[in-house]
Each structure stands twice: as structure tokens, then as C-alpha cells.
Amino acid sequence: MMHQAPTDMTVAAAGPRAGQGYLSLQGLTKRYHDFLAVEAIDLDVAQGEFVALLGPSGCGKTTTLRMIAGLVPTSGGRIVVAGQDLTAVPPHKRDMGLVFQSYALFPHMTIAQNVAFGLEMRRLPRMEIAARVAEAVAMVRLEGREDRRPAQLSGGQQQRVALARALVVRPSILLFDEPLSNLDAKLREEMRSEIREIQQRLGTTALFVTHDQDEALTMSDRIVVMSHGRIEQIGRPEDLYERPATPFVARFVGRTNRFTGNAHGTTIRLGDLAVRAATQRSGPVEVMIRPHRVALAAAGCVPADGLNSVTGIVRRTTYSGDFVQYLVDADGLTFMVEEATVGHGRIAPAGTAVTLTWAPADTLVYEAAP
Amino acid sequence: MTAAAISKVSGRDADFGAAPIALMLLVPITIVNLIGFVLPVANLAILSVSEVRSSGAMTGGWSMAKWLLVATDPFYWELLWNSVRTSLVITALTLAVSYPIALYLHRSTGLWRNALLVMVISPLLLSAVVRTYGWIAILSDQGLVNQGLMALGASEPVRLMFNLTGVTIGLTEILMPYMIVALLAGLGRLDPRVEEAAATLGAPPWRVFVRIVLPLSLPGIALGSLLTFVLAISSFITPKLLGGGRVFLLATEVYDQAMVTLDWPLAATLSIIVLLVFGVALALYGRILRSIG
Ligand SMILES: Nc1ncnc2c1ncn2[C@@H]1O[C@H](COP(=O)(O)OP(=O)(O)O)[C@@H](O)[C@H]1O
Ligand SMILES: [Mg+2]
DSSP: OOOOOOOOOOOSSHHHHHHSHHHHEEEEEEETTTEEEEEEEEEETTOOOEEEEEOOOTSSSSHHHHHTTTTOOOOOEEEEEEEEETTTTTTTOOOOEEOTTOOOTTTSSSSEEEEEEHHHHOOHHHHHHHHHHHHHOOOOOOOTTTTTTTTGGGGHHHHHHHHHHHTTTOOOOEESSSSSSOOOOOHHHHHHHHHHHHHHHHHHHEEESSSSSHHHHHHOSSSEETTEEEEEEEHHHHHHSOSSSSHHHHHHOOEEEEEEEEEEEEEEEEETTEEEEEEEEEEEEEEEEEEGGGGEETOOOOTTTTTTEEEEEEEEEEEEESSSEEEEEEEEEEEEEEEEEETTOOOOOOOOEEEEEEEGGGGGEEOOOO | OOOOHHHHHHHHHHHHHHHHHHHHHHHHHHHHHHHIIIIHEEEEEEEEHHEEHHHHHHHEOOOOHHHHHHHHHHHHHHHHHHHHHHHHHHHHHHHHHHHHHHHHHHOOHHHHHHHHHHHHHHHGSOHHHOOOOOOHHHSTTSSHHHHHHHHHHHHSOOOOSSSHHHHHHHHHHHHHHHHHHHHHHHHTTTOOOHHHHHTTTTTOOOHHHIIIHHHHHHHHHHHHHHHHHHHHHOOOHHHHHHHTTOOHHHHHHIIIIIIOOOOOHHHHHHHHHHHHHHHHHHHHHHHHHHHHH
């Protein structure tokens, strides 16, 4: 198994400088009575960028999105788009497209009327409305269904109508609130790439709320991880995955091994085991190791210089097509190890004695939670 | 036999089982309706073509005299027109004052909503007679309104009773709970997300109302209007008390003919006409519902 060269944990995430984004959230706050739903969020999104807001249910994603759309009044902070402060502007003057989790189509209108609605509000000439509706309907592949009512369409089709309805007005920003969570798994994956493709083709700036890490990782230029109304980390998908800034991000994005231990410089004691990290620390720490960063070899193999190495016994082997997951007992700890099945001939059955190796840089060390 | 064929057969068996149960459940209501509605109506129909002496006693023979009278005497045409027009005006007024209340109720939540609902529905717990006397206390020449106006320097009381104005005011208030409840039921279709979607697409509040809220509340409006119209045209206590015998409507006339003049065949004829008006209103309601989709 290949290992990347150890990378600097402080690599700056791509993205506009603070306050310089096409969309700029500055200290955005929402308080419900004395409950802080969103706490002083700072975020800058470049024009044409696709940014996901990722976090567990109840962490304030929807509230943030609805504040941007103007549907929920803010309790503090500013919302700036293209240099213009929109914080106090009513929703119908914000020029944003919002795609709801529940689609929120107009049940009494046909598909064509649904899509035309935003253009009619902008008082465009009839001919242009017809042309743009046809174009948008074609873009989401719903030609021939223009005269149906929303109730006559499947969930996926309704979702595409909602997308067309928001896109057709060419909004300054497209906002999505978990738009795929009501679709089945296969359709969801199709829609991911469809939404991403259309967004890139039109160059629209997009903010996409989801609690699904796969969705966020596969669709976004950058991801904002939120927890309890606060931003945990902003970064490219690979930044979050390989260099999670906080234990929360490490746990929430991807699978991980979690241990607690004591650090002395780059050496960390995990019970009877001593492992090395790339960063200096001292005192109680939380240690995370990504299962796909650990290599598994037959016991007795001599590890390359500088690698961490642990011997253990395979307790359970789970084959899941594109990778194999092992649970390995080693010195009183249990390691989860994942190996890609590609080019990997042998699968170690339970009971096999193995050696686990990983690079010090892949030992992610965090201060222990107080 | 294949599994699919088996499940098909058993599915059909289930259908056979369901139909008789549904029919059986309909039996009690059918019996109640036969005794409580169909029989009396048939009775009225027979009564309306029964021959009577001038004393009011039945001869046992048949006569179309009352139908002919009703068809040829302009008084009865005017009576019909008055009743329909007054009921339509009352329906329109009730709708106008109830709609904002229903919309507000639809949007309120929690304890406040429950409190408001109780306030809206509680008048139904009070007899229309009592509520009408309440209105008399307000609308009479010595009532609250006129006392207020006199105190403000009006020289003569405004006539708010013993005319159509009083009947219209009283019935509008008395019928509001029905309208509000019907509107609320209809507004259940109105998802706040749909209104928000319209707003984000550039619709200012009044256009959201015209393009989204109003069309989606049409079924409730139709139902509430039907209910109110039917209740208005058949109400008799309020027109009787607030009209003071000077307002002539179908329902009050039926009462007068049946209880005062003792002309039962004429009362029966007028009752059947009220029933025909119901039929027309119901047919209209059906058409409106279908056109809404
Ligand atoms: N109208 C409201 N009143 C009170 N609390 C609310 C309201 N809306 C949301 N919240 C609370 O704010 C928090 C964030 O909600 P939300 O933004 O919907 O989370 P998410 O979309 O991330 O699941 C939740 O704890 C929720 O209970
Ligand atoms: Mg949400």
C-alpha cells in the first residue's frame, strides 16, 4: 500500500480571503430565545464555487441557509453578496434560488407553470419566458412532461423540477437544503452528478446543505463542517479527509480508529503500545488513525524504516466488494484496517497473525477533550 | 400455479371480502337517512300536492293549486330571490371576515393556536337564539351601537333591526365559525415551504397571496361558502327575531304558513323549493371543485 508523503497540517484551504468572497457571511448568528442555533459563522465563497455545509442533524445548517435566503431573520452578523449587504433585504429581492428538501413545488400549477413562476415575477416578455422554460425543462430532462402536475411525477422528477425552477431565473446563488435526502440510493447518486454538472456548466455559485458525508465529499469544491452551530473546519474534501482539524471532523467525515493516550514529544503511549506521530505534543491526547492508511502484512514482515508497526491477530474479516475491512486485536487495542481489493490477491482470514504499519504522519493527534 | 398467480387470486378474494363489509357499514346510515330524510321529504312532496279546504282540513284529494300559486304569484318569486340574494350577501360577508381569521389561525402555533381555535368554535356551544338576543341588545334602537352614536351626538337612532341589515349582521356572525372551520380544513394543503419558494423566486407578499395562497385555499372557500349559504337560506330563528316579522325570507314564510296560517300544503311547497335551491348550490359546488382540479 502506497503512502503519501507526510503533509503539513497547516496547509491553507483554497478559497477567497476573509470578507472577500462573492458570498460572504460575517459573524452570522441566530438565536432562538437563549438557544444559539448558529454562532458567529464566517464563510467566504468564491463565484462559481460549490460549497457543502456538512454536519449532523440539528447543527444549524438549515438555519444558516434560510438566513442567507432571507427566510429567517438574523440575530447578528452580515450577509454580503457581490459586495452588497443583503442582511436586511427581503427574500423576494435577494435573487437566490432555493431548492427545498420537500421540493415545495406549487401543487396547483403544471411543471411549465412552476418553472415559469420566477420569470413571471421578473416580468420578462412571454416569448422569452417560454424559451427559457423550455431550455430549463430540457436541462433537467423533463421534456414532454411540461403539462403534468407535480403530483403526477416521481420523487426524482419532482426534484428536477425544483432544480429547474430555481435555475431558470439564473440566481446569483443556488441554495440547496438536503435536496436528495428523500430519494433512493441509486437516484441520489445520479442526481449528485447531474446537479454538479449543471452547476459547473452554468458557473453558478452554490451552497449545498447535507448531513451525508459522501454527498459532500463527491460534489464539493470545499466543505464546511458544522457542529452545534459552529464551524469546525473549512477545506477541500481531501483536506477534511486526510487532515481533519478537530476530533469531531475526524469522527464525522470517514471512518476512523480512536484511541486515547499520553504524548511525550512525537511518541504517544496507547496502553502498552508506543506509536509515533509527526507532530510534537505532551500530555493526554486523543489519537485517530484512518483505517485505509494502515497497511496489513503477514506477521514477521520487516517494516520499512520510520513506520509505525504493530503485530496482532485478525479477529474479523469483512469483504465488501471494493475493499476488505479487518478488525485486528493488538496489545489490548482493536484496529480497524481497510485495504482496497484491487490488485490484492489474498484476503487474510480471521485468526491470521499480521503486522500493521502506518506512517507517523497518519497518526492524527488531538488534545484530549477536557 | 405460479406464485404470482396465487397472490393474484388471494388478492381478488380480499376484494370480495372487503366489499360486503363496506356495504354492511353503510347499512345504519342508510336506515337513518331513510327514516330521517327521505321519508319526510316524500311526505312533504305528497303534502304539497294535497287538496285542502279553506279551513285547512285535508279532503284526501290531490291538487296542484299551491304549486300554481307559487309559480304565478310574484310575491313568491320575490321571496325566493330575496332569500337567495340575502344568503349570497351573507355568504360573501362571512367569507370576507372569516378568511383573514382562518389564515391567521392556520399560521399560528402551539397554545396560542389552541386558544384561538376554542374562541372561534365556542360560539357554536351557544344556541342561535341566545346569540340572536345578544345581537338585539347590540342593534336595537336602545342598543349598544345606537347608545354610542347618540352619545356622540346623533339625533336619531340608526335602524339596525327589523330590517335586512340586522338579519345580515346577525347571521354573518352566527355563521362565521362554520366558515372558519371549513377554510381551515382547506388551508391544510398550504405548505409554508411553498410560500417561501414563491418568495425566493421573487414574489412579493401580495403576489404570493394572489398566485399561491388564494388558489390553494379555493377548495376551503368553496366548501365554506356552500355550508354558509345553505345554513343562511334555511335559518329561521335569527331572521324571525332580528327581522321582527318585517323581513320575508323562504324559511320564515315556511314557518308562518305552517304554524300561523296553517296552510300546510303551501308550507310543504315552499320547503321543497328550499330543497331545490340546496340541490342547485350543491351542483354548483361540485362543478367548482372539479374545475379547481
Ligand atoms: N423556529 C425555531 N425555534 C426554535 N429552535 C429552532 C427553530 N428552528 C430551528 N431550531 C433549532 O435550531 C437548531 C438548528 O436547526 P437546523 O438549522 O434546522 O439544523 P440542521 O438543518 O443542521 O439539522 C436545532 O437545534 C433546532 O431545534
Ligand atoms: Mg436541516
